[in-house]
Every structure is written in C-alpha cells, then in structure tokens.
Amino acid sequence: MAAENGDFRGPLDVTRAATVVLDSRGLVIGWSPAAQNLLGYRPEDVVGRSLDAFLTPVAASPTREPATSPHHGSAAPAGLWPDEGDVCLAVHRDGHRLQLVTVVSPLTGTAGEGQVLVAAERGGLRHWESRFALLHGLATQSPVGLAIHDTDLHLTWCNAAYEEEIGLPFAAFRGKRGSDLYPEGRFISPGYPERLDDVLRHVLETGEALLDLHFRGEQPSDPGVEHLWSCSYYRLQDPEGHVFGVCEDAFDISERYEAQRQLNLLVEASRHVGTTLDVVATTEELAEVAVPEFADRVDVDIAAPVLEGEAPGTLGPDTVLIRTAGRRVEPGTDDTPDAVVPHSRPCRPVTYAPDSPQQRSLASGGLVREEDTLVVPLRIGGNPLGLVSFVRGDGAGVFDGGAVALADELVARAAVSIDNARRFTRERTAALVLQRQLLPRHLPSNSAVDLAYRYLPTDDVTGVGGDWFDVIPLSGTRVGLVVGDVVGHGVHAAATMGRLRTTVRALAPLDLPPDELLTRLDDLVVQAAEDRSGTVTESATSTASVGFTDSEDVATGATCLYVVYDPASRHCTMARAGHPPPAVVRPDGQVAILDLPVGPPLGLGGLPFDCFDIDLPVGSLLALFTDGLVESRDRDVDEGLATLRNALADSSGSLDDICDRVVTALLPEGTTSDDSALLLVRTRELDCGRIATWDLPAEPVSVGRAREAAAERLRTWGLDELVFPTELIVSELVTNAVRHAAGPLRLRLIHDRALVCEVADAAHTSPHLRHSAADDEGGRGLFIVAQLVQRWGTRYGPSGKTIWTEQALPRPDGTLITPD
Numbered sequence: 001m002a003a004e005n006g007d008f009r010g011p012l013d014v015t016r017a018a019t020v021v022l023d024s025r026g027l028v029i030g031w032s033p034a035a036q037n038l039l040g041y042r043p044e045d046v047v048g049r050s051l052d053a054f055l056t057p058v059a060a061s062p063t064r065e066p067a068t069s070p071h072h073g074s075a076a077p078a079g080l081w082p083d084e085g086d087v088c089l090a091v092h093r094d095g096h097r098l099q100l101v102t103v104v105s106p107l108t109g110t111a112g113e114g115q116v117l118v119a120a121e122r123g124g125l126r127h128w129e130s131r132f133a134l135l136h137g138l139a140t141q142s143p144v145g146l147a148i149h150d151t152d153l154h155l156t157w158c159n160a161a162y163e164e165e166i167g168l169p170f171a172a173f174r175g176k177r178g179s180d181l182y183p184e185g186r187f188i189s190p191g192y193p194e195r196l197d198d199v200l201r202h203v204l205e206t207g208e209a210l211l212d213l214h215f216r217g218e219q220p221s222d223p224g225v226e227h228l229w230s231c232s233y234y235r236l237q238d239p240e241g242h243v244f245g246v247c248e249d250a251f252d253i254s255e256r257y258e259a260q261r262q263l264n265l266l267v268e269a270s271r272h273v274g275t276t277l278d279v280v281a282t283t284e285e286l287a288e289v290a291v292p293e294f295a296d297r298v299d300v301d302i303a304a305p306v307l308e309g310e311a312p313g314t315l316g317p318d319t320v321l322i323r324t325a326g327r328r329v330e331p332g333t334d335d336t337p338d339a340v341v342p343h344s345r346p347c348r349p350v351t352y353a354p355d356s357p358q359q360r361s362l363a364s365g366g367l368v369r370e371e372d373t374l375v376v377p378l379r380i381g382g383n384p385l386g387l388v389s390f391v392r393g394d395g396a397g398v399f400d401g402g403a404v405a406l407a408d409e410l411v412a413r414a415a416v417s418i419d420n421a422r423r424f425t426r427e428r429t430a431a432l433v434l435q436r437q438l439l440p441r442h443l444p445s446n447s448a449v450d451l452a453y454r455y456l457p458t459d460d461v462t463g464v465g466g467d468w469f470d471v472i473p474l475s476g477t478r479v480g481l482v483v484g485d486v487v488g489h490g491v492h493a494a495a496t497m498g499r500l501r502t503t504v505r506a507l508a509p510l511d512l513p514p515d516e517l518l519t520r521l522d523d524l525v526v527q528a529a530e531d532r533s534g535t536v537t538e539s540a541t542s543t544a545s546v547g548f549t550d551s552e553d554v555a556t557g558a559t560c561l562y563v564v565y566d567p568a569s570r571h572c573t574m575a576r577a578g579h580p581p582p583a584v585v586r587p588d589g590q591v592a593i594l595d596l597p598v599g600p601p602l603g604l605g606g607l608p609f610d611c612f613d614i615d616l617p618v619g620s621l622l623a624l625f626t627d628g629l630v631e632s633r634d635r636d637v638d639e640g641l642a643t644l645r646n647a648l649a650d651s652s653g654s655l656d657d658i659c660d661r662v663v664t665a666l667l668p669e670g671t672t673s674d675d676s677a678l679l680l681v682r683t684r685e686l687d688c689g690r691i692a693t694w695d696l697p698a699e700p701v702s703v704g705r706a707r708e709a710a711a712e713r714l715r716t717w718g719l720d721e722l723v724f725p726t727e728l729i730v731s732e733l734v735t736n737a738v739r740h741a742a743g744p745l746r747l748r749l750i751h752d753r754a755l756v757c758e759v760a761d762a763a764h765t766s767p768h769l770r771h772s773a774a775d776d777e778g779g780r781g782l783f784i785v786a787q788l789v790q791r792w793g794t795r796y797g798p799s800g801k802t803i804w805t806e807q808a809l810p811r812p813d814g815t816l817i818t819p820d
Helices: 033-039 122-140 160-166 196-206 254-272 279-290 357-364 401-438 491-510 514-538 540-545 637-649 655-666 701-716 720-740 781-788
Strands: 018-022 028-031 055-057 084-091 097-106 115-121 145-149 155-158 210-219 222-237 243-252 297-303 321-330 339-342 348-350 368-370 373-380 383-391 449-456 468-473 479-485 559-566 571-577 583-585 591-593 612-615 621-625 676-683 691-696 745-751 754-761 791-797 800-810
Touching (some): 018 033, 033 097, 115 122, 145 160, 155 160, 196 210, 196 222, 196 243, 222 254, 254 279, 254 401, 279 297, 279 321, 279 401, 321 383, 357 373, 357 383, 373 401, 383 401, 401 491, 449 655, 468 491, 468 676, 479 491, 491 514, 491 559, 491 791, 514 559, 514 571, 559 621, 583 637, 621 637, 637 655, 655 676, 691 701, 701 720, 720 745, 720 754, 720 781, 720 800, 781 800
Antiparallel strands (some): 018 028, 018 115, 055 084, 084 097, 145 155, 210 222, 297 321, 297 383, 321 348, 468 479, 479 559, 559 571, 571 612, 583 591, 583 621, 691 745, 745 754, 754 800, 791 800
C-alpha cells in the first residue's frame, strides 16, 4: 500500500493503463494484460472484433447501451473515436458497468492507419488528479515552507513559501545548508538539540519524525527581527527503502506566539501581583512579572500619599513620587547567563528632567511612548496612583501597538491590587490609631505591684486585633488587673475593645468582686447586642447607609480575665469569662497555671461566673496573657503553655527582661495572625507599720476614741498637717456608722501614696451626698467630708460595707502630693 500511495504515475500512463491496438477498420488487433484485468476479457475474446461492441463513447451517444458481449455488433467506422480524454461506458465480462476515460493516438511506423487506445477508470483518474493538484499546491501556493535536505544536509528542493522566506530564488541558494541560511537560529523546544544540523542528522539516523519543534532566529528576508517557526521533520526514502533526504516543513508562528506570550504574561500577573495587601510589595511583584518577559527594565513610582493609605488627588509635575520598585536585566558574559537584579534603593524620592517621558506623562495624565521607553500612569477609577516606566534595550524591539495595549492592561490590573493595598493601609492605620488611643498609654504607678507589659499587633495581612489589658487603681491601695480579647480584626474589633475597656474601668471603682464585675459586663454586652439587632430589624435602610450591620459587632465571643490584688493582705481574687487562666511563679521558682473555674465568653448571657481566691507570697510573679501568645496555627495551646512555663521558670532580671524572654520564646518571628498581650506583675506587701486598725463597738463613745486614735497615729507618721481634717473625717464616718449601721465597727488608716481612711460596719446601706436645706438639722457631714478628700466611696463585702476616703499627702514645703 505504501508503494502504491507513493506512485505518482498517471492512470493513463502506458506502463500501467489498459492498452488496445486497433487497425484502420477499428478492429482490435492487440489486447494488453492490463486491458484484460480492467474489463475481464481475454485476448482471444476480443481480437478481430469491433471496439464498439463493448465500449460506447458517451459524447457520441449518451443513451446508447453498450453491448453485453463483444461477439455482437458491427465494426465502428474509422475515425469514430476522439483523439483523447473521452469518457466511455463499458461492460465488464461479469456484467457490471464501468465508466472509463480513454485516449487514442495514431500508430506510427506501421503500413496502415492503426490506432492505440489507452483506457483507465474515471475514478482512478480523478484521484490521481487531486493528488497531483495537492503536490502542485504545496509547491506553489502553500503558506507552509517546504524543503528537502539530502543526506549531506544540502538543500535540493523547496517550495515557493520557502523561497519567499529566504527572499531569493531557489537557484541562488540551492545546495546550501539550512544552518548557513540561519546561522544564529536555535531550537528552543526542551529535550531536543538546539542546532538545525543536529536535528536533521537525528532524523536521518533514527527515522524518527520530529513534530512541532520551535525554532527561533532571524528571517533572511527580514533581518534584525527574530521570528519563531513551528517545524516538523521526517525522513524520505524511495520505494525500495533507500534513504535520500529529510523533508522539512516550517510555519511562522511569531504572531501567535507573541499573542500567547502576552496572554501568559497577563495570567502570570493575575497569579503573582496582589498576593499581599502591601503597596510596596505589590509594586515589586509587578516589576518581577514584567522583567524580563516584557521589558528589560521596569520602574514603579508611587505618589507619596498612596503609601500612607491616602489618595493623591491629582498628579502633576510637582508631585512627589517614591520609587517603590525597580528591576532590570543585567547582561551576562560568555560564562554567566543574564540576571534580573534590583537597580535602585527602594522607597526613595525620585525626580525626572522636565522633558523626560515621565514628566510629560505627569503633565498630560496619559501614556507616553518614546523610542525604547513606555510610561503608563497607574490609575484606578480615574484616580492617579503613580507611574510605571518600561524600557527595552537594544535588539528587544520597540513598543508597538500590541505591546502598548499589553502594558496598559498589565498596569490596569496592578493598579487594582495597589489600590486595594492602599485602602487596606488606610484602614489598618486608622485601626492602629484607634487601638493606640484605646489601649493604656502608660500604666499607673502603685504600691501593690511592679508592672511590665508587651503588646504585639498582628501581621500586615490579618489586620488590627482586639486584645487589650489595663491596670486600675482601687480603693484601699488595691489594684485591678484586666486582660481581654475580642474576636475578629479590624476597626470593629478595635472599637469593641475600646467599649469593653471603658466599661471595665467604669465598673472597677465600684469595688465589685471579679465575678460580679464580669456578670455586669456580660449583661451590658448582651443588652448592646439586643439593641443593635432590634435597630437593624426596624431600620435596616439607615443602618445600611452607614455601612454597618449587626453581624459586624464582634463583642459576642469576647473573653476577659479580671484580677484584684490587695497588698495589705496579699490576697488575690480573680474570675474569667472564657479567657486563658493566668500563670503564677512563686518566689521559689515553681510555675503553675492556675486552675480557675471556666466561665463562658461574654455575650452568651444567663450563665454564672465563679471567683477564685489565692494568697500570694511577696515577690510572686503573676502573668496575664491572651491566647494569641500561646496558640497559633502550627502550635496548640498545650504546647504554648508548656513553652510559657519554661520561659517563666527563669525569673531572674527585671520584669522587662522576663517579658522579652517570654515573647522571644513564644513569638520568635515577632508577628502572628493574631495579636498578643502579656501583662507581668510582681506582688508587693504594704509595711505593717503604715497600717493602723482599730475595732470599735457601735456606741457613741467610739467616736471620740476613734478621733483620738487617728490623731495620735498621724502624729507618729509625721502627718501633723492632716490631723485636723482627718479628725473631722473619722468623726463623721464613725458617727454615721453608729447612727445608721450595725456593729461591730472597724477603723483603718493606711499611709501609702495617699492617706486612706476606712470605716467598716455590718450594714449594707450606703450614705449619699446631698445638699441640706436651711432648716435641716443634719446631712451636712458627708458634704464636708467630700470637700476635704480627693476621692471617697463605698465598697461592699460579704459581712457589710466599707466607707473609704483618700487624702493627698503634704510635701515638705506644705503643698499636697497628688497620687498618680
């Protein structure tokens, strides 16, 4: 079959067609074997018979039926058969009909006027003609370049497309090698030889056909411009199997390749530009994608306000631009390939000459193309963000229309990511400012504990979180310690954190027990959530107009730990609402995570909180923290707590040193996906010599005794200036307790940063400050007390209440010392 398909002799070729020899009368005198094969008649059946007995020319009689046998009919007159190309109807010996094409030629060199008729099936002729037309079309009209290389790799034939590609007639380069015509050309398909001669030898030696190899080089008819061809090679051999060359077909796919490359570049930009919400990082990603695939050098300049999260307004020649990214191709040597390197210090101001393409782009607000430079403005929704400059080196080609469109699309996509990063920067900056304003700027000094803290915000991707801490001075030299965590990130988490911190600071001076304070805080969170839910349901339109919904409130799920420490008794009371328990390091170095009762997170409502009481030795270390410190995506909470215990075991050095060791051990990278807070306190104990306590009966005589005892102790402490006001305060408080409360009574004076005076009784009713009328006989005592002290209040306990006051201590010059 292969030999037949490779035989291009025509069907009417005498070497293969049916041949009939006629004499001058039109009688058959010769019958070839091919004629016998075609019609089935043997020579003895037809010799001497008239030809029209079994052949009927269609042109002569289209409706005439040929005879069924050559033994019937008469001889055709001479000259009946046309000269060539006639179509005849014939009947095979077995009875089926055939349509034949015949050619008749005179028989020369004979005595008479004989003829030779050559016949072939009409279908075979049409098939041969189509094959011949195909070959002719490949040679003259095909856009695919065809060439034949002999076994010595010399060109022996090519078609018209190949000649057009070379730019010369074939006679001018016949016998040359393809490598001579494309000296710098190389195959870029991986896994194959680079040089043309090596590919041709491989095909000749192995017989393997190589398809769709990509060859890059300069076209001889278009010097200076690189083209890309899709080439295929297969070995040629004659019917006997002798190899005589290699056929090459090549099709120029430069435009298709460039379109695909541009599409790939846009896909690459979609994948790799905008992976972070950072303006500088996004511009660097743009430069990395564009070099060297699109340009040899790229500079990205951003307006200064954009880096701060703000929109620059309009760009002009006086706009301050910051170079945030710059990359270029560093040419290599014979031993080293080209390299892509940064070429400028990032985040530095940059200026351009007045006539530069960049300045012209700033002035016009549009794209500027000049020789090998293309400047495209970064815009989003008409708002300018900066400029991107593309530069191509020698031999890289100019920026044509397709390149300009690609650059515009590339920059437009990058501008969306840069604007997203700018908006995130603005939101994060606002959230950080809000968070810094809501977190304590400094912790108040006190006599109860020594303090140190660390707060680590989240990474740039996650955003600002809602972790918080506080230290709140309480009455009687006590101190309240609080650490909380709000679910979520962003401005809403920071705002919710501020609400909770403010609420705790408002509740703490009421001297509520920790469990009662958390209950009040939980009630407020539940009530606020219910109010917001009702507001959204009733007025969804007004809520949507400002961009907030009830789902954005993240107070539900917040956690809190509240601790009260009394340095006079070294007693510590604490409760938690879904928060991690604190760690305690005793003076002997033992570290323990306290087993506090687990309370529900804030906002669930209806569930109780339990207090935990413990007496701490002087010098104990108490560590309060949020879950971001001990828990992360690649570490569970148990592992984090174990690391925390190990870090706290070495309690040497200052509290700041211990904070640093803990943070380094738990957060070695400095940032996480959740913010973290750590509050370390070292407990103190008040000097018993600065505390005076008297137990008194609930009798009128106790007023005078209390006044005398207080005056005597103040003189002992060297506070003579405070004797008179203190006597008035003690007299009024004890008198009120004798008249309106139940005994026994207790008077306590504490000489600390302020003079604290406390009167405790067994009643649970509290006096109230009021203005007395002119005819009232009482009610003025508490008003006078309030004028003599800095602060006063009431706190409740299991067995009654305590009225307390604080007075400023005098300086040596007679002025008063105001405590922090």
